[in-house]
Amino acid sequence: MSKQLISMSVNGKKLEQAVEPRTLLVHFLREQLNLTGTHIGCDTSHCGACTVDVDGKSLKACTILAVQCHGSEVMTVEGLAQGGALHAIQDAFYKEHGLQCGFCTPGMMIRAYRLLQENPNPSEDEIRIGMSGNLCRCTGYQNIIKAVQHAAKTLSASGLKVAA
Amino acid sequence: MNASITERQAALMGMGDSRLRKEDARFIQGKGNYVDDIKMPGMLHMAIVRSPFAHARIKGINKAKALAIPGVLAVLTADDLKPLKLHWMPTLAGDVQAVLADAKVHFQMQEVAVVIAEDRYIADDAVQAVEVEYEELPAVVDPHKALLPEAPVLREDLAGKSEGAHGKRYHPNHIFTWEAGDQAAADAALAKAEVKVEQKMFYPRVHPCPLETCGCVASFDPIRGELTTYMTSQAPHVVRTVVSMLSGIPESKVRIISPDIGGGFGNKVPIYPGYVCAIVASIVLGRPVKWVEDRIENISSTGFARDYHMSGELAATKDGKITGLKVNVIADHGAFDSCADPSKFPAGMFHICTGSYAIPSAYCRVDGVYTNKAPGGVAYRCSFRVTEAVYLIERMVDVLAQKLNLDKAEIRARNFIRKEQFPYKSALGFEYDSGDYHTALKKVLDAVDYKGLRAEQAAKRADPKSPTLMGIGLVSFTEVVGAGPSKICDILGVGMFDSCEIRVHPTGSAIARMGTISQGQGHQTTYAQIIATELGLPSEVIQVEEGDTSTAPYGLGTYGSRSTPVAGAAIAMASRKIHAKAKKIAAHLLEVSENDLDWEIDRFKVKGNDAKFKTMKDVAWAAYHQPPAGMEPGLEAVHYYDPPNFTFPFGIYLCVVDISKATGETAIRRFYALDDCGTRINPMIIEGQIHGGLTEGFAVAMGQLLSFDEQGNIQGNTLMDYFLPTMVETPRWETDHTVTPSPHHPIGAKGVAESPHVGSIPTFTSAVVDAFAHLGVTHMEMPHTSARVWKQLQASGVACE
């Protein structure tokens, strides 16, 4: 099938590329843009390893076509750190031992990033529900929840507004 | 002075420190390097054509349509591999396994052909275009039926072979019989017993399902004759040996690299047809070839775990002292015996099934059987078959307690191997290194107010209006890990030692390389901590590398909780070699004899003179600049550690479950896990491993199941059905510990990552069954899904109408 030209902004960088309509966003990011931080864990939109942020919403990049993101603003784990400084969420995952093999981690963090904007001060239950689209096989989640709480505190204490 | 000792100690971030993980920096920035992240110039993509049938003859394969698709380079079948003698491969268990189905398929989703194309999209199209003509044969999915005289012969390639790798085969679908213990003694104990109980139980087939599936990138350089393969492998050195044996390429020209691995849990120990085909394709096409399976392929065709049909008998006195144990197991190994156990142990360490109890006589027998299912039998976050063994004995003890109307805690306390009995020789042949079960049990019972819980349960039982049943599960498990002493443990003839090489650089930093490979356990962090404590160098300056067979010393890999018990010991021993040399250098520098030196945290000091000392860092510099006359310069060591024995971590777990009488839904109200893994290297990481293991145990006990219909069609092989709990279902874990070091391990560490999986599974079952115990129920089969629990509610007459 002939390729279509799409343009989008990924982690703040504008780009234009030709893609086959069937190219999944996750493959576009990983194969065409070499942004391999976004992972594939299930292929069926159950695991959340492929979670990215598109136009301010968490989405599963294995179940959306790259052509559908024409004109969109996409953010991946590679866009979390700014100016060489880790994002509060990255720091919190590190400090609270919120990761083991690291495979779910990019999806977890990018979801947590959005969750904390939707709800800057979530309760434990709100975190559990808000992150229920992301599976982890290693950590048992307890430290991930702590990490999200930790990040929420850091963000509200610093009064820092995370870029919307 | 004291303050400074503490400060120096703290600065090392050595053993006992909850040091943050060194590996995290790359993972949290999306810079991990997993197999699917690897790209090479000219790289091709491979995808696999798989059988829709569980048992069928292949009448023909037509590649034409697939080859006609632009971008498709090759389609390979068994016939193409035959001239290379690679259409079958040896398994780690002494069997052979079809790389690509040779005239016959033996399980649904078996590899039938591979296609190699310019990108993965085209490869997938080509898979669909390969036409395979099958003639379906009757499938055998039940291992008991497989052993009936009239059962179809599954492995025609073994026709007439009455002897397998592990002795006699008494049926064409029989693989082996393996026994341990003294059958006559166990029979006698049962014959004389005041009380006997018997229980059948099925430990269902499950899959480790790490979040990253399996895959590889194979790259053969035809000019240099060198093969480099990046692979999701928990045992890269073993893979290199096998690849060299299969391909004829010298081991020195085969390089296997396990990059970052997205979880393994045993699933990434075996050698899969996909790896072999990608390697062959790369050799044939002279270009790098990537193969990464999808989730359905992963669940359907790669190493499953368990599938043990067990039956146990216990003999006991009237007051609950166990006098004998007898166990029979039918082990469903699927179509090929590709279990990854030490060669002499086709049922792994199943003979740990006497558990934490002093049982004077015991016998167990395991019969391996072929069926039309995927091969495997891997250690899913456990040491070889220890999970099955622990499940069996813990269930049996509960059944006995119920029969005697004894409390679960009480019967355990009466039968525990006592602290002073260690080292304890079990009736099935293990020598338990150390343990203190009574102390641990008391700690747990006090922490949860066990009496209070029982009182609450009694009140609920007395109240017919209670909308829930309450169950209390209790398990006191002992694991055997750290395989293993090479006099009894080998894989393909290679002893199950592990290794470490340490080089201390002139400026006092160091690099250490091991034969293991982390899949999330944090080796880069914890290994450095062992060295830090042993050598007095800060863990921050110690670089740890593993997974590359060209740079790391040979090791058997990471599974069966062997990294800490075996590689951890190798690290300590290599460190001690360096330490010994360093001491000589320090004595030389300080112009005293070695005997006049004391070691203190990070320095050698002259006895009685705190001001005269040389730090390890000073010594490192001297080792390269002014070593004593006659001494080789440099400061490095290699150690291959062959453990004298296994280690025996243990734990006491308690679980409280509430069951809805209306729906059979279970709610884990409380889960208290006390672990004793001996010396604790990094408490933060231990805690994390325990959370993870408990969660995996929860998944297995409450929902995971690979089932098959009569035709051998696998059921529920996507993450829609295969139960991986989300944050919402996962219980909140409470953890605790005691410390009983291993006396034979250089640093006393026993290993922990798998205990919570092994120990928690029977705890959940114990809790669920306990909810029904007053109704006479002694056992319920896993997984304890709402639907199944509801059936029990119905059967026991307590379901809400």
Next chain:
Amino acid sequence: MIPPSFGYSAPSSLPEALKLLAQHGDEAKILAGGHSLLPMMKFRFAEPGHLIDLNRVDELKGIREEGGLIVIGAMTSESDLIASKLLTQKLPLLAETALQIADPQVRNRGTIGGDIAHGDPGNDHPAIMLVLDATFVLSGPKGERSVPASKFFHGTYMTDLQASEILKEIRIQPFAAKTGYAYCKLKRKTGDWASAAAAVVLTMSGDKVSTLRIALTNLAATAIRAEAAEADLQGRPLSDANIDAAAKAAMAICDPAADLRGDVEYKTAMAGEMVKRAIRLAATRCR
């Protein structure tokens, strides 16, 4: 898992979309949230030659009040249903349901129109549409037609939608004051489809049932209304015995497919339990 090749258009208006649909004929498939369609394509169960993506058709999105009815554009996402203040006030059952569908990421993408048009008996909105007595507005080459929910679901993956038509919007009468409602869904884990689920809309007069609608999810080839159960309670008080009788009547019409969620007996029994729970919960909200 890769979908087969297809062509792709992203029209920005409904007429344009209809034109493309006519142009590509049988080859074409509407792409809404894609969370049922794309997985089916990745499995290669569905192999459309051309996708017409409705995500840029703004007129199909959003929730408004019009002529006393609540009108929901087919392309409104589950997340938008949850966030809608209008729905919280006038039809809170919709948000309660949407929250029980899948997970946050899927809900950001999946649309109410797609959930209905897909014709999957496991999807949750169809039963809700039945209890809300919704009307679907379908646009086709010959204009628009309206179909009541009760006449829309013909069988598994079979609906009244013609290949040339697009589900444009859903029209629903808002709740009268003191309307009780509930959607009770039993599932194996977060994100799963229902093992059994029941939707209830209830009004009371005094202690007697004045109006009642019950519908069930994943218990037959389509979502089904439990009319006999409704009739059982009509004009009666919500005593335990009466509720039990209604639950039994609902169970009697169940014809679920056995799967890994449970066998027929379990699912049927759970249908009864969900009906009871939903009626009781709805009753607490009739204030």
